[in-house]
Amino acid sequence: xxxxxxxxxxxxxxxxxxxxxxxxxxxxxxxxxxxxxxxxxxxxxxxxxxxxxxxxxxxxxxxxxxxxxxxxxxxxxxxxxxxxxxxxxxxxxxxxxxxxxxxxxxxxxxxxxxxxxxxxxxxxxxxxxxxxxxxxxxxxxxxxxxxxxxxxxxxxxxxxxxxxxxxxxxxxxxxxxxxxxxxxxxxxxxxxxxxxxxxxxxxxxxxxxxxxxxxxxxxxxxxxxxxxxxxxxxxxxxxxxxxxx
Amino acid sequence: xxxxxxxxxxxxxxxxxxxxxxxxxxxxxxxxxxxxxxxxxxxxxxxxxxxxxxxxxxxxxxxxxxxxxxxxxxxxxxxxxxxxxxxxxxxxxxxxxxxxxxxxxxxxxxxxxxxxxxxxxxxxxxxxxxxxxxxxxxxxxxxxxxxxxxxxxxxxxx
Numbered sequence: 001x002x003x004x005x006x007x008x009x010x011x012x013x014x015x016x017x018x019x020x021x022x023x024x025x026x027x028x029x030x031x032x033x034x035x036x037x038x039x040x041x042x043x044x045x046x047x048x049x050x051x052x053x054x055x056x057x058x059x060x061x062x063x064x065x066x067x068x069x070x071x072x073x074x075x076x077x078x079x080x081x082x083x084x085x086x087x088x089x090x091x092x093x094x095x096x097x098x099x100x101x102x103x104x105x106x107x108x109x110x111x112x113x114x115x116x117x118x119x120x121x122x123x124x125x126x127x128x129x130x131x132x133x134x135x136x137x138x139x140x141x142x143x144x145x146x147x148x149x150x151x152x153x154x155x156x157x158x159x160x161x162x163x164x165x166x167x168x169x170x171x172x173x174x175x176x177x178x179x180x181x182x183x184x185x186x187x188x189x190x191x192x193x194x195x196x197x198x199x200x201x202x203x204x205x206x207x208x209x210x211x212x213x214x215x216x217x218x219x220x221x222x223x224x225x226x227x228x229x230x231x232x233x234x235x236x237x238x239x240x241x242x243x244x245x
Numbered sequence: 246x247x248x249x250x251x252x253x254x255x256x257x258x259x260x261x262x263x264x265x266x267x268x269x270x271x272x273x274x275x276x277x278x279x280x281x282x283x284x285x286x287x288x289x290x291x292x293x294x295x296x297x298x299x300x301x302x303x304x305x306x307x308x309x310x311x312x313x314x315x316x317x318x319x320x321x322x323x324x325x326x327x328x329x330x331x332x333x334x335x336x337x338x339x340x341x342x343x344x345x346x347x348x349x350x351x352x353x354x355x356x357x358x359x360x361x362x363x364x365x366x367x368x369x370x371x372x373x374x375x376x377x378x379x380x381x382x383x384x385x386x387x388x389x390x391x392x393x394x395x396x397x398x399x400x401x402x403x
Binding site: 021022024025026028029030032033035046049050053054056057059060061087 | 326329331340341342343345356357358359362363386387395396397398399400401402403
């Protein structure tokens with residue numbers, strides 16, 4: 001009887017048929033009979049031929065084995081069996097999900113040893129390390145430093161403030177807090193240098209005022225000693241001490 | 246291999262109003278090339294259809310070659326085991342064409358899950374054979390150009 005493809009073809013859904021490899025040549029021969037034109041109704045031959053050809057083409061695809069190998073690759077082979085040829089590996093040579101879970105647990109590390117239960121590191125702990133402590137406290141440190149800088153506090157005051165914070169947060173303060181402190185001290189030092197510069201400029205101004213008061217607007221080309229001794233050369237006889245003695 | 250050209254043949258198939266069909270066969274000179282032979286057969290088919298009123302549904306020419314050194318008739322039984330070679334179509338590698346042809350025993354896989362069933366398609370001699378089919382414009386029955394070989398497995402004649 002001539003046949004035709006069902007209306008539902010192609011459905012997109014496949015079945016997985018376990019065919020022993022020893023039957024492959026025989027099954028292939030049976031399917032090949034459907035490649036003949038006389039098996040199909042008029043107008044159905046080309047579609048039927050192509051459909052059966054695709055089934056025959058899959059006879060040696062070993063798709064189930066590929067799926068199994070994909071799963072095994074996902075699990076990962078145990079290091080002890082890495083050199084074993086893939087074809088010779090058994091399921092027991094691959095890691096289990098329990099192994100993977102335990103690795104993840106071990107990767108956390110213990111934050112504090114307890115008598116009954118240990119406290120494991122969490123992502124929150126990592127974030128706190130990066131911030132220098134918990135977010136609210138870190139914000140407090142930055143806020144205090146900011147206020148101190150804006151108020152023009154001295155470098156010593158800022159360092160004193162930071163030291164106080166570090167003492168309070170010694171149980172949790174780490175790199176983030178230290179970085180904040182370093183930046184604050186650097187800013188304080190910059191403020192100190194700036195203040196010194198201003199002071200030096202002020203001192204220079206005052207010295208100029210003193211000189212102005214002493215010599216007037218025009219700097220003299222003589223000096224006090226010349227004014228006192230005149231053009232006489234320096235000698236012991238001119239010494240006041242000699243005169244007195 | 247030494248095959249000699251035999252007398253070329255033609256076949257013309259007719260179908261009448263009832264859907265019944267018949268074919269006639271004949272021969273033409275060896276000296277006719279393909280174009281000459283096809284034109285002659287087409288002309289003949291057109292003339293015959295005018296006489297019978299039947300519709301020409303198929304005609305063809307064949308150039309048979311034969312090894313005259315091999316005497317005797319072949320057995321009625323076919324070769325029990327051949328190989329099904331699976332090729333990808335050049336236009337779409339997810340579609341395939343297959344060819345049933347002889348194989349060399351040395352091409353059969355000797356290890357792995359398909360040992361004794363599949364052929365090693367990386368074998369150079371196998372590739373020399375399939376390469377001829379993959380190149381030179383060979384196509385399937387529907388005109389699809391045949392591409393590279395993908396796999397091959399033994400097939401029993403059922």
